[in-house]
Amino acid sequence: MASFKLKFxxxxxxxxxxxxxxxxxxxxxxxxxxxxYHITPEEWDGRTSFIRIVGTPERQAELQLIVSxxxxxxxxxxxxxxxxxxxxxxxxxxxxxxxFRLLPPCQTWFGFIHGMTAKKFRxxxxxxxxxxxxxxxxxxxxxxxxDMTVDALDAELMNQYEAWLKGRGVKxxxxxxxxxxxxxxxxxxxxAGLTTDKNIFRxxxxxxxxxxxRAIPLSSLRAIRLLRLPEDSAVAFARDLFMLSVYLxxxxxxxxxxxxxxxxxxxxLHYSRKKTGQELAVSWEPAMQDIxxxxxxxxxxxxxxxxxxxKADGTERRQYERMEHKVNYYLKKIGAMxxxxxxxxxxxxxxxxxxxxxxxGTSLSVISKGLxxxxxxxxxxxxxxxxxxxxxxxxxxxxxxxxxx
Numbered sequence: 045m046a047s048f049k050l051k052f053x054x055x056x057x058x059x060x061x062x063x064x065x066x067x068x069x070x071x072x073x074x075x076x077x078x079x080x081y082h083i084t085p086e087e088w089d090g091r092t093s094f095i096r097i098v099g100t101p102e103r104q105a106e107l108q109l110i111v112s113x114x115x116x117x118x119x120x121x122x123x124x125x126x127x128x129x130x131x132x133x134x135x136x137x138x139x140x141x142x143x144f145r146l147l148p149p150c151q152t153w154f155g156f157i158h159g160m161t162a163k164k165f166r167x168x169x170x171x172x173x174x175x176x177x178x179x180x181x182x183x184x185x186x187x188x189x190x191d192m193t194v195d196a197l198d199a200e201l202m203n204q205y206e207a208w209l210k211g212r213g214v215k216x217x218x219x220x221x222x223x224x225x226x227x228x229x230x231x232x233x234x235x236a237g238l239t240t241d242k243n244i245f246r247x248x249x250x251x252x253x254x255x256x257x258r259a260i261p262l263s264s265l266r267a268i269r270l271l272r273l274p275e276d277s278a279v280a281f282a283r284d285l286f287m288l289s290v291y292l293x294x295x296x297x298x299x300x301x302x303x304x305x306x307x308x309x310x311x312x313l314h315y316s317r318k319k320t321g322q323e324l325a326v327s328w329e330p331a332m333q334d335i336x337x338x339x340x341x342x343x344x345x346x347x348x349x350x351x352x353x354x355k356a357d358g359t360e361r362r363q364y365e366r367m368e369h370k371v372n373y374y375l376k377k378i379g380a381m382x383x384x385x386x387x388x389x390x391x392x393x394x395x396x397x398x399x400x401x402x403x404x405g406t407s408l409s410v411i412s413k414g415l416x417x418x419x420x421x422x423x424x425x426x427x428x429x430x431x432x433x434x435x436x437x438x439x440x441x442x443x444x445x446x447x448x449x
Contacts, residue, residue, distance in 0.1 A: 046070035046125045046140060050114060062088070064095075064114070066144075070137040077141050078118070079309065080149075081110045105190040111151040112193035119195065120147055154184060154191040156233055170361055171298060171319045176363040179225035182209070195239040197230065199247055206248045214251040224250045246256070257398030258392050260384060265290060265446045267382045281339070282374035286393055288335045291443055292326055293435070294394030294415055297371070301352040301364035305343075327436040331443050397442070404445075406438045 047069050054062040061082040066265050068075045087107060089096045095114070097107050128135045151159075157180040164173035186208045202223070209219040227245045234241045268286055273280040289295050298318045307315050313326045342351035352367045353360045372389050379388030386392075398415060 045129055045135065046135075048118075048121050048125075048140075050093055050118075051200065052083070052085075052093075054092075057103075064110075068121075068140050070135070070140065073137040075137040077111045077144055078395050079114075081113065083107070083110070095408070101188075105188070109152065109191055109193075112152075112196040116150045116193045116195045117144075120144065150193055151238055152191045153194050153197060153233075154180065154239065156194055156236075157229055160229060160232060160339050169318075174361075175225050176229065179229070182222050183226060193238075194230070194233045197239070197244055198242065199244045202226075202244050202248050208431065214247070216249065220250050220252065223248050225265065240395040258389075258395040259384065260388070260392060260396050262400055262403075262445050264382055265396065265400075266448070268378060268388075269446060271378065271381055279374045279377060282371040283378055284338060285340050285352075286331060286370055286375060286378070286388070286390070287394035287446075288350075289390065290397050290400075290446070291329065291332050291335075291439075293324075293439055294322075294397035297366060297368045297390040298352065301348075301367065302360075304347050305349050306347070307349065325329045325394060327439065329440060329443055331447060397439075400445075401438055402440050404438065404442060 049067045049069075050063055051067050053065060053323075061084050064079050064080070064081040064083060066077040068077060069282050071386070083095060087096050087098060095107055095111055097104050097111070099107070121140065124140060133310060157176055161173050162178070164176060172299040183205065186205050196261060206219060206223065209222065214222075227250060230244065231241070233239055265287070268283060271283060273283060282433075285297075285300065289297065289300055292300070292313065295315075296317070296319070299315055302318065303313070303315060308328055309312055311328055313328050314323065316323050336349060339351050342354075343349065346354065347356075348354075353363045355363065368390055375388040375390065375392075380384070382388075394415065
């Protein structure tokens with residue numbers, strides 16, 4: 045059976061790092077496979093024939109990554125040899141070298157997530173791309189910026205990451221969201237053949253913890269609508285966007301930001317959810333138009349319905365994120381002014397619309413239809429039989445209750 049060993053060749057130039065290579069032996073024939081990994085003589089342990097983790101913290105992180113890549117390369121070499129041995133196929137040392145050189149370079153965990161994020165951006169899945177980006181940012185902070193191979197991930201590391209999140213005061217559902225996202229990416233890496241599935245998330249929480257109620261009653265919505273706020277102020281704009289999100293069946297802030305004037309056709313607003321791509325149609329009511337009219341002078345030369353995205357220069361995503369942050373800041377103030385005990389955010393609109401529909405006796409299937417939750421297993425089988433008019437009637441009834449002074 046063939047064998048291989050990791051070797052180190054010092055540089056002939058003084059002060060230059062040397063090169064790591066594999067020495068492959070099969071049937072008394074020896075071949076050399078050079079790698080792209082370079083270390084200094086002080087970083088090579090001749091006794092164990094492996095890398096020594098020494099130097100500055102930055103250099104140690106680099107060496108740890110090289111170690112991860114070397115171990116992945118060893119696995120691929122061993123798999124190639126084992127596969128041919130078990131199949132009783134003839135092969136030579138040159139065959140091993142050729143097969144190894146044809147393999148794609150070892151991909152790191154951070155690099156893989158960067159690639160998946162870029163892919164989502166290219167296909168317009170901006171929400172998913174942001175989720176991937178945020179999860180990577182959090183995990184990278186946990187690792188102090190130290191990358192690793194996908195195959196080096198294990199259950200203990202995920203346990204440590206979860207504990208790190210808890211130690212930083214991250215709420216359980218936020219922690220679960222990060223871990224679920226990493227689990228999704230890990231499964232994609234498994235499908236891509238970058239590692240085998242080691243069930244590394246088996247000991248961490250990836251579910252949904254019960255949280256404080258986000259919805260507010262219709263009486264609070266009326267109070268918010270009737271607040272006397274300075275005209276053309278940032279706080280009034282935040283209030284109007286919040287009310288519009290409720291009127292529009294709990295529309296998400298990102299979908300609200302990207303609405304365009306020509307999305308309103310034949311008395312209906314038509315848009316695609318950024319999160320799922322699902323097409324939704326909402327009856328366009330006078331209360332909605334009143335809010336849009338308040339800001340028409342700011343969107344005169346813009347294709348967008350609202351002055352959230354004001355420049356079409358490639359920074360649309362950044363513009364909407366900044367505005368959402370600003371709106372949430374003012375919504376907290378508005379919530380206090382309206383006497384709310386819970387924190388008011390852009391997410392409250394969706395929860396409030398669904399809660400109001402339920403309290404008015406609207407069926408769960410109609411609520412699901414209005415929210416665009418086509419993947420809810422408990423309502424999926426009913427969605428195709430629900431008339432959109434049922435949603436229109438329920439939403440119009442709710443708006444009427446809010447507008448009643």
